[in-house]
Amino acid sequence: MTEITPLRRRMIEDMQVRNLSPVTQRCYVHAVAQFARHFNRSPDRLGLEDIRAYQIHLSTTGMSWAGFNVAVCALRFFFGVTLGRTAMVERIPYARKPRRLPVILSADELARFFSAVPNLKHRTALMTAYAAGLRVSEVVRLKPADIDSGRMLIRIDRGKGGRDRYVMLSPQLLGALRAYWRDTRPVHWLFPGEDESRPLGPSVLQAACRAARTAARLGKPVTVHTLRHSFATHLLEAGTDIRIIQVLLGHRDLSTTARYTQVAATTIGNTASPFDRLKLEEAGPA
Numbered sequence: 001m002t003e004i005t006p007l008r009r010r011m012i013e014d015m016q017v018r019n020l021s022p023v024t025q026r027c028y029v030h031a032v033a034q035f036a037r038h039f040n041r042s043p044d045r046l047g048l049e050d051i052r053a054y055q056i057h058l059s060t061t062g063m064s065w066a067g068f069n070v071a072v073c074a075l076r077f078f079f080g081v082t083l084g085r086t087a088m089v090e091r092i093p094y095a096r097k098p099r100r101l102p103v104i105l106s107a108d109e110l111a112r113f114f115s116a117v118p119n120l121k122h123r124t125a126l127m128t129a130y131a132a133g134l135r136v137s138e139v140v141r142l143k144p145a146d147i148d149s150g151r152m153l154i155r156i157d158r159g160k161g162g163r164d165r166y167v168m169l170s171p172q173l174l175g176a177l178r179a180y181w182r183d184t185r186p187v188h189w190l191f192p193g194e195d196e197s198r199p200l201g202p203s204v205l206q207a208a209c210r211a212a213r214t215a216a217r218l219g220k221p222v223t224v225h226t227l228r229h230s231f232a233t234h235l236l237e238a239g240t241d242i243r244i245i246q247v248l249l250g251h252r253d254l255s256t257t258a259r260y261t262q263v264a265a266t267t268i269g270n271t272a273s274p275f276d277r278l279k280l281e282e283a284g285p286a
Helices: 005-017 022-039 048-060 065-082 107-115 120-132 136-140 171-184 202-216 224-237 242-249 254-262 265-269
Strands: 153-156 165-168
Touching: 005 022, 005 065, 022 048, 022 065, 048 065, 107 120, 107 202, 107 224, 120 136, 120 171, 120 202, 120 224, 136 202, 136 224, 165 242, 202 224, 224 242, 224 254, 242 254
Parallel strands: none
Antiparallel strands: 153 165
C-alpha cells in the first residue's frame, strides 16, 4: 500500500475514528502493505482468493500464530471497514492457537529438581506448588492460616476467576512446611517477599525454577506451572478420577483437565485395546 497514499490515509483515518492505538495502526498499515507488495498490486484490487493464497504463503514462512493473526486483523479491518466489503470479512479466517502438550517431570526429575533449590523458602514454596497443584499466583498468596493440618487441607483463597477451593495437604508437605515455619516464623504471608508485608513475587519463584533446572541438569524447561502439570498427570497415572483432578486444579471446564490424558503414559499403556476382546481363531499358515 506504499504507492496508494489516499488509500493509506483512508485506512488511518478509519483506525483513528475507532480509537485504535498508534502501535496497532502502524502494524495494520504495515501488514496491508506487505499483502499488496506480495502481489505487486493495490490491495483494493485484490480479493478473497488472493487473501487465501497469501495466508497459505504466510503459513509456509514459519510466521508465529500471533503474527499471522495480526495480519488477519489488518486485512479484516481494511476490507471490512476501509473498503466496506463487510460480507467477505467473516470469510477471512483466523489461525487457531496451537495447543502443545504440557511438559511433565518424572518422580526422579522432581527429586533432583527440589534438591537443587538451595533457598529454604523457595524450595518449600515450589514443593507446595507440586504437592497441591497450585498456580504460581496461588502459591505466593498463601497465608499460614490457609494450612489446615486438622483436616489436612489447604485453602486457596480467590484462585483464578475469584473462586475459592480446597486442595489436599500432603503429610510429607506438612512436615516440610513445619520445618520451614520453625526456621522463618512467617506472620502474614506464608512466603513473604523481602518486604514482609508483601508476598513473594512470582518472578522470584520462576527464577528459582530456572536456576534449579540448570543445577539439576534437566533437559526440559521448568516453570512453576510445570510442577502443576506434573501434579495433575501423576494423579491421573495413579488412577485418580479426572473429575476430582478438575476440582483440585480449579478448572471450570473438564475439557481443560482432559488434556492430561494425552501425556499420562501409564494410563495410556494400561488401557486395553478393543482388539484384545476379540475371540480369534488361530490362523494356520497360508
